[in-house]
Amino acid sequence: MSQWSPLYLHPQQREIIRHLSQRWLWRSEFPTWVLLIVIYGGWFATLYFWQFLGRIPATVLLIWFTAWYMSLQHELIHGHPTRVAWFNQLLGTLPLAVWYPFGLYRDSHLAHHNHDHLTVPVDDPESYYFTDESWAKFSPWQRKLIQARNTFPGRLLLAPLLDIFQTLTGAYQAFRHLQLRNMAMWLIHGALLVPLFMWMETIGFSELYFVLAVSYPALALTKVRSFLEHQAADDPLARSVINEAALVWRVLFLNLNYHSVHHDLPGVPWYGLREIYLRNKHDYQQRNQQFVVRGYGEWLRQFWAKNVDVTVHPGVKSMTKTLAFPMYAINTADNDRLWQAVRTLLLERGLRVSSWNGTDLLAHWQSPELLLSQTCGFPLVTQLTDVQTVGCFHYTAPGCEGIHYRSFLVAREADAGKTLADFRGQRAVSNSVDSQSGYNALRKMVAPLSVQGRFFSETRLSGSHRQSLVALAERSADIAAIDCVTWALLQRHEPDVLKSLSVVGETPPTPGLPLITAGDASTVELLRDALHALVSEPQYQSVCEAMLIGGFSAVSREPYSLLLAWRDEAVELGVTRL
Known part of the structure; x- marks a missing residue:
């Protein structure tokens, strides 16, 4: 699921941010447009007039504007000043900072925003941590180098060099292994660097001096912000820092010192982060478990000679439970929107969730990590004895009424006038033997018509209602029982x-x-409250309508005993299987 989903502190904050986003300042993105003009104008003007300004003042200004430009690139990645990704990329592609293509930074940074994988090595490309295996392979001098990098001076002096080496190694690998997308990024980057360096030469500014005395220090300056910006913690919400930095740093880093707020609300523009933090200062400090720093000077004093312990990742316990809606995922986009909506509602109630992407449904339903999922009624009463029932959606599909649904008996159009009895001796297809709608319901229907426990000549299993319908169309089966909601979708x-x-x-x-x-x-009570909100709050109406959800009721296990009664009735009539 999307890593961009906002993590609001509470429903009131969502409404406040919605109100803020309707202000002219936010809608126009005026501050970011001004910033673009100032940074580009300042960078080029400083270079053009460097002889008038003097080498040292011009160098200092260029370091500032180049570091500021890298902060601006971050803002462009997060959808500002426009929501048009390719246009934002155009605004940030010019290689004023030299070291890496904008596209590589964008891809890496968006992967970094995967909430559950934050700080985890390999999964988080911006993590400073290492796996046990990687650390074990390092020689003693490499470990000492990394530990030196993890001091505050080392992060400024060594970290840029190590990052540049890693970036250039990645470029080499891209060309060696013909990674066409990355190759294209590097070729465009190089093609833009050439005229930029040529222009520097025409105005008498050394390209080598720019790389060593401007671009490298500018990259080092960004390392001030990223020093201990994240920590390994069990709770993903406690992995990002809040740094109450001074004004000059807030301006340079575009308020990314409020990093916990940014990770919770990645779509909020830079000029909104401080206001949102100050409105909810106590709540944010509680949420990130007091991972708070009183300015970058605190880090400088604490880690001037001592290295921060960012070496082998300690591992984190999962603080999230799984949320899934696997049963009616006919349209993936609509199902994802439902997942996102419920996730938001659960987060507002203090319940953090992750997605489930497995294939073993029974293992998923039986997992102790299960927060909320939808199952079939028959597995509920036959195999899922330890789970709690939360309730049931009311579907608006034909055949549904309140919490109830039914199966449609489906055949080819040529058999439209037949009754079920006319299919004696023909071939049935079912999605699964543990399906209520596709198997148990059909068994109940044919049991009174069976002879010596048999009605169909054979019953094949398809794996899904959709595949059962395909089997009918392809004439490899003659009749199937299909969930009426699936049919409508x-x-x-x-x-x-x-x-x-x-x-x-x-x-x-x-x-x-x-x-x-x-x-x-x-x-269970929190889940029921969230699901009642889902079907009643106006902002989720379109989500529910897309999934044919018209309501929700809390339901216990007791009504599902009817399914066992159907099975037992069929057994009494001698039908143990289709």
Whole structure:
């Protein structure tokens, strides 16, 4: 799921930020446009008039403007001053800082904003930590070099050199392994550097002097901000610092000293970060567990000779639980929007979540890390004895009423006039033997019609309702029971799948797909509160409508005992399987 999703402190903050974003200042992005003009104008003017200014004053100004430009590039990555990514890239592609292409920085930085992987080596490309394996491979002198880098002076003097070496190594690897995208970035970067250096030569400013006396110190200046900007902590919300820096640093770093606020709200423009922090100072310091510094001088004093312990990553315990809606993911974009909406509501209630991307549904539902998921009613009563039921959505699809849904009996259009009894001896297809809608419901329907426990000549398993419908269309099966919500979603998003098929009957209603958790009773109440908000708050109306969700009710396990009754009735009639 998207790493850009804002992590609000509470619902009131979301409304405050929405109100702030409607101000002319935020809507126009005027401060960022002014900043662009000042930085570009200041950089080029300083170079052009360097002889008039004098070498030393011009050098100092160029260091400032170049470091400031790198802060501006960060702002461009996060969608300011426009929401048009390619245009922002144009604004930040000119290599005023020399060392790396804008595109590489953008890709690396966006990966860094993966909330759950923050500081984790390999996963977080901006992490200063190492894995156990990497650290074990370092020689003693390499370890001493890294420890020296982890002092405050070392971060300014050594860290830029190590970063440049790593960047150039990456460039070499890109060309060696024909990584076309990265190669293109480097070629464009080089093509822009050539005329820039040629212009410097025409005005008598040494390119080598610029690289060594301007660009390198400017890169070093940015390391002031990133010194201990993140720490390894179990809670992702405690991994980013709040640095109450002086005005000059806030201006240079565009308020990124309030780094915890930035990581929680990556879409907020630089000129809004301080205001948001000051409005909620106590809450933010509580949220990041007092990872607060009173200015960069505190780091200088504390780590002048002592190195900060950023070597082997200590590992972090998961502070997040999984959230998933795997059952009706017909349209991935709509399902993701539902996930994001529920995630936001849960975060507002203090529940942090991560996505689930596995394939073993039963293991997912049985995991102690499960915060909220949707399962099928039949596994609930037969295999998921330890989970808590949270409730059930009300779906608006035909065949649904309140928390109840049903299955449609589907066959090819040529069989549209038939009844279920007419399919005796023919071939059925089901998504899974543990499916209520695709298997248990169909078994209940054919049990009274069976002879010696059999009705169909064979029953094949397809793996999903969609694949069952494909099997019908391809004539490898003759009838299937299909969840009516799935049928409605396919009608909306994949009508071609249903083109040659027809509904020939339907099952009685049963309670719909239950929402479940591995949490305790207090967690269940928080989840129910969030889901009631989902279906009642206007900002989520379009999300719910897209998924055919019309309401939510808290539901216990008891109504789902009906599914076991259906199974047992079929067994009494001699039908143990389709």
